[in-house]
Amino acid sequence: MHGTGRKGPQMDMDDNKRRRSMLIYVLIAIVVYLAVSQTLYPNLVSSQVTETSYSQFLEDVDNNKVVSAEIDTSNNEIKYTEGTGDSQKIYKTTAWPNDDTLATTLKDHGVDMTASIPDTSGDLWLYMLIAYGLPLVGLFLLGWWANRQMKKQMGDDGPSMNFGGGGFGMGGGLGRSNAKEVKGEDTGVTFKDVAGQDEAKESLQEIVHFLKNPGKYNEIGAKCPRGALLVGPPGTGKTLLAKAVAGEAGVPFFQISGSEFVEMFVGRGAAKVRDLFKQAKEKAPCIVFIDEIDAVGKKRDMSINSNDEREQTLNQLLSEMDGFDNHKGIVVLAATNRPETLDPALLRPGRFDRRIPVELPDLAGREAILKIHANDVKMEHNIDLSVIARSTPGASGADLANIINEAALRAVRYGRNRVSQEDLEESVDVVIAGEKKKSTVLSEHEKEVVAYHETGHAIVAAMQTGSAPVQKITIVPRTSGALGFTMQVEEDQHFLTTRKEAKDKIAVLCGGRAAEELIFGEMTTGASNDIEKATQIARAMVTQYGMSDKFGMVALGQQRSRYLGGGAELTCSEGTAQEVDAEVQALVEEGHTQAMETLKANRFKLHEIAHYLQKKETITGEEFMKMLKRDDGFAPQFSAQSAQ
Numbered sequence: 001m002h003g004t005g006r007k008g009p010q011m012d013m014d015d016n017k018r019r020r021s022m023l024i025y026v027l028i029a030i031v032v033y034l035a036v037s038q039t040l041y042p043n044l045v046s047s048q049v050t051e052t053s054y055s056q057f058l059e060d061v062d063n064n065k066v067v068s069a070e071i072d073t074s075n076n077e078i079k080y081t082e083g084t085g086d087s088q089k090i091y092k093t094t095a096w097p098n099d100d101t102l103a104t105t106l107k108d109h110g111v112d113m114t115a116s117i118p119d120t121s122g123d124l125w126l127y128m129l130i131a132y133g134l135p136l137v138g139l140f141l142l143g144w145w146a147n148r149q150m151k152k153q154m155g156d157d158g159p160s161m162n163f164g165g166g167g168f169g170m171g172g173g174l175g176r177s178n179a180k181e182v183k184g185e186d187t188g189v190t191f192k193d194v195a196g197q198d199e200a201k202e203s204l205q206e207i208v209h210f211l212k213n214p215g216k217y218n219e220i221g222a223k224c225p226r227g228a229l230l231v232g233p234p235g236t237g238k239t240l241l242a243k244a245v246a247g248e249a250g251v252p253f254f255q256i257s258g259s260e261f262v263e264m265f266v267g268r269g270a271a272k273v274r275d276l277f278k279q280a281k282e283k284a285p286c287i288v289f290i291d292e293i294d295a296v297g298k299k300r301d302m303s304i305n306s307n308d309e310r311e312q313t314l315n316q317l318l319s320e321m322d323g324f325d326n327h328k329g330i331v332v333l334a335a336t337n338r339p340e341t342l343d344p345a346l347l348r349p350g351r352f353d354r355r356i357p358v359e360l361p362d363l364a365g366r367e368a369i370l371k372i373h374a375n376d377v378k379m380e381h382n383i384d385l386s387v388i389a390r391s392t393p394g395a396s397g398a399d400l401a402n403i404i405n406e407a408a409l410r411a412v413r414y415g416r417n418r419v420s421q422e423d424l425e426e427s428v429d430v431v432i433a434g435e436k437k438k439s440t441v442l443s444e445h446e447k448e449v450v451a452y453h454e455t456g457h458a459i460v461a462a463m464q465t466g467s468a469p470v471q472k473i474t475i476v477p478r479t480s481g482a483l484g485f486t487m488q489v490e491e492d493q494h495f496l497t498t499r500k501e502a503k504d505k506i507a508v509l510c511g512g513r514a515a516e517e518l519i520f521g522e523m524t525t526g527a528s529n530d531i532e533k534a535t536q537i538a539r540a541m542v543t544q545y546g547m548s549d550k551f552g553m554v555a556l557g558q559q560r561s562r563y564l565g566g567g568a569e570l571t572c573s574e575g576t577a578q579e580v581d582a583e584v585q586a587l588v589e590e591g592h593t594q595a596m597e598t599l600k601a602n603r604f605k606l607h608e609i610a611h612y613l614q615k616k617e618t619i620t621g622e623e624f625m626k627m628l629k630r631d632d633g634f635a636p637q638f639s640a641q642s643a644q
Contacts, residue, residue, distance in 0.1 A: 049079070052091045060091075061109050068112040071095060080111075179256040179276050181283070182246070187253055189243040195372050196365025196397060197237060203356045204228065204245050207331055211249035211285050214329050225353035226321055227332035229293075231339045232358030233563040235398030238335035241358065242289040245333065252286040254279065258295035261313050269296070269313030277320040277330075285329025293334040299343045314343060321351045337563040360396055363389055369397050373404040379419045387421075390489045391428050391471065403427045429472075429487075434479030442477065449516060450475045450484045451614040452606065453526055456515025457486040459602050459609070460595045461508045462628055466501065470625070474618040483526060489621075499547045502537055506591030507598070509534040514595040515606060531588075538587035539580070543570065548583050556580055602628075 057080065060066050067088075069080040079092045095102070106113050191201050210217055210224040217224060230238040239255075246253035256276065261269040280288050290296075296313050321332060334352065336342065346352060361369060367389040374385065392400065404419075406427035411419045442450065458470045468488035475484035488508075513527040541547040543557030556572045570577050599606055609627050613619055 049090045049092050052093050054078075054093050054096050057091070057093045058105070061105060061111060064109055066106075066109070066111050068114070069106060071113075071115045073115060179254040179279065179288075181279070182243075182253045182255065187243040187247040189240060190247045191244050193372065194237060194240055194244050195368035196361030197241065197358055198365075200230070200241055200356050200358050201244075203354060204241060208245055208248045211245075211251050211287075211329055211331065214285065224329070224331065226330075226350060227334065227352040228354040228356055229339070229342075229347070229352040230333065230335040230356050230358050231563070232337065233360060233396060234337055235396035236358045236360060237397045238358050239289070239291055240397075242287065242333045242335065245331075246287045246289075249285075249287070251329070252283045254283075254286060254288045256288075256290055258290055258292045258297065261296045261317075262310065267309070267312060269309055270316035273313060273316040273320055277323075280330050281328070286331075288330065288332045290332070290334040292336060293346075294336045294338045294341050297334075297336075297342045297346045299341060314346070318345055318351065339563075360394060361400075363393075366392055366395060366400060369400045370404065373401045377404055377408045377419055378417065380421070383419070383421055383424065385424075388424050388428060391425070391487065392431075393490055395431075399431060403431050406430050429474075429478075432487075433482050433485055437477040437479050440477040440483075442475075442483065446483075447475060448610070448614055449520065449524060450526065451610045452515045452519050453512040453524075454484045454486050455606055455610040455613055456511040456513075456518075456595070456599055457508055457530075458511075458624055459606060459628065460511035460514075460598050461486070461488055462625065463598050463602065464504045464508070467504055467508070469621055471621040472618065473613055473621075473624060475613060476617055482529075487621075499541070499545075502541055502545070502547065503587070503591060503594075506534045506537055506588060507594040509537075510588070510592040510595040511599065514592060514599055515610075518596065518599050518603070519606070519610075534588050534591060535584060538584040538591075541587060542580055542583045550579065550583055 057066075057078065060080075060082065065082045066080050067082060067084065069078055071078050076095045076097075077092055078095050079090065082089045082091065103113065191205075194201060207225065207228065214224070230241060232238060242255075243253060254276065261272050276288065280286050296310065296317065298310070298314075300311050300314065332352070335358075339355070347355070367385055370385045370388055374383070388403065392403070395403075403424070404427075407419045407423040410423045410426060410430075411417070416423075454473050454475055458473050461467050461470055468490045470486060471489040472487040473484075477483050478485075509530040512530055513523065516522065516524055516527070539557075542551065544555065544559065546553040546555075556576065557570050560569050570580065572580065605628055609619075609624060612627065
């Protein structure tokens with residue numbers, strides 16, 4: 001890169017900051033060294049030499065304990081040693097003035113005598129270098145090493161707390177973005193690896209074409225969208241789609257999470273945004289992908305004085321998206337599952353021009369996703385993935401990938417080298433309800449209650465017109481807390497639900513509690529999840545779907561966090577809310593009554609199937625329907641105690 005060779009005011013200011021930081025650092029090092037040297041060094045020396053009196057020194061000489069003696073003529077101090085080797089001890093004392101007999105006395109007792117006459121003319125600089133210079137250099141190098149380690153963790157930022165340009169500094173790197181750069185061909189993902197999102201891929205295909213052939217668009221005067229917002233539930237493949245765009249276009253891919261812009265110090269998040277787009281401009285054409293952008297792009301407060309770190313970061317992001325020239329081929333992709341929380345300024349045309357839904361896959365999409373993930377796993381030849389696809393309505397791409405992996409793990413657990421259909425079907429149960437909980441052992445009575453409960457669900461569902469067929473009934477406890485479950489599988493994809501179908505779903509959910517009341521005359525806690533789901537459906541019918549006779553087509557609630565499974569929030573008066581509760585209660589009670597009437601009409605089948613389920617613990621939908629439709633009363637023979 002080439003520059004003009006001219007320093008601007010900003011650069012001069014940065015140089016001044018560096019010099020000030022350097023001076024402060026040196027002063028701190030000097031203060032630390034002086035404090036250490038003044039406290040530790042004298043104590044260390046004094047701990048090795050023992051002071052004694054002159055008379056004690058003469059007594060030791062007379063007793064022939066003194067081996068050597070050194071007289072310092074500068075301060076009239078005598079330093080003498082006793083013993084040799086490990087037993088050697090050093091003492092010091094002050095010589096008696098005008099003691100002319102000392103030399104003779106020392107000679108008579110064989111003491112090795114020396115005298116030091118200090119020369120203060122030549123070694124002062126050497127002494128200063130050793131005593132002060134070397135420790136300062138050591139402290140400086142230690143600080144430099146610590147700073148380098150901090151930079152590796154935090155990146156490298158220049159002006160604010162940096163000096164020396166090349167790497168000295170304290171706290172440098174706080175403004176450098178942590179975006180991961182991946183070459184387009186190195187992402188390893190193209191549109192072939194993304195299934196179940198055909199509409200999203202079609203919307204992104206134009207961006208890919210622009211990145212490959214920007215000249216065609218520039219020739220006609222068309223501008224590529226600056227940004228595209230990928231919106232959808234977790235696990236639907238938003239990040240995968242962004243990587244696929246980079247892989248298809250063959251351009252660099254910068255990935256960063258919105259939470260990485262959130263900093264404790266004001267201005268640091270904005271600095272990271274500037275650095276990110278600076279890198280993108282240097283590598284254009286490229287793709288910048290900001291995952292979970294709602295962490296930094298939330299709606300701003302209405303307060304006039306609001307000027308916190310998050311808002312500064314958002315303002316900088318808005319400025320950067322307005323400032324770059326998209327003719328160079330910089331496309332910003334972002335993903336979120338909370339679009340309702342984003343600032344409107346972020347969503348206007350010119351910033352994020354397109355909003356691309358990445359929804360949960362439909363039946364065909366689920367089967368296509370399963371096939372992609374199944375290619376990486378050894379499977380038997382008779383695998384029917386369409387059954388698994390029908391068994392997993394509402395599953396995301398991540399859920400389906402987990403199902404394939406769980407099936408592979410199960411195959412290895414049972415000593416097989418290929419995944420079977422049974423492994424796949426069991427993995428669906430694992431993902432939905434958890435692993436079988438072997439530690440939970442139900443009593444015979446509890447097992448009987450659960451069997452009647454699940455059979456109640458199944459019979460009510462089977463007696464309805466147009467209801468999803470029952471595929472499996474089990475009373476094996478699961479790690480999710482479920483003591484059993486009844487699985488229904490839709491034969492076709494449904495996008496609309498009628499009022500009758502909604503009421504039928506409530507009735508099916510009430511079937512378990514109704515069976516308990518009908519057979520045992522009491523209630524258990526086993527229906528808690530059923531009650532919660534039935535209440536949710538009934539409340540949605542009243543407040544969102546306009547299926548209430550009393551309120552009609554009036555929206556009484558607003559859904560929160562649609563893509564995160566948030567519930568509805570009432571938007572009506574307190575008096576109306578009480579009436580809504582009454583309507584919800586009536587709908588649930590109607591479903592409970594319907595379930596009770598259905599089970600009373602099929603009491604014999606309820607007994608027959610429940611006892612069979614209690615004995616076998618898990619039965620298929622085919623077994624269930626055969627027993628339900630038989631008119632000959634055939635049933636497995638049980639003891640009189642178990643038959644009721």
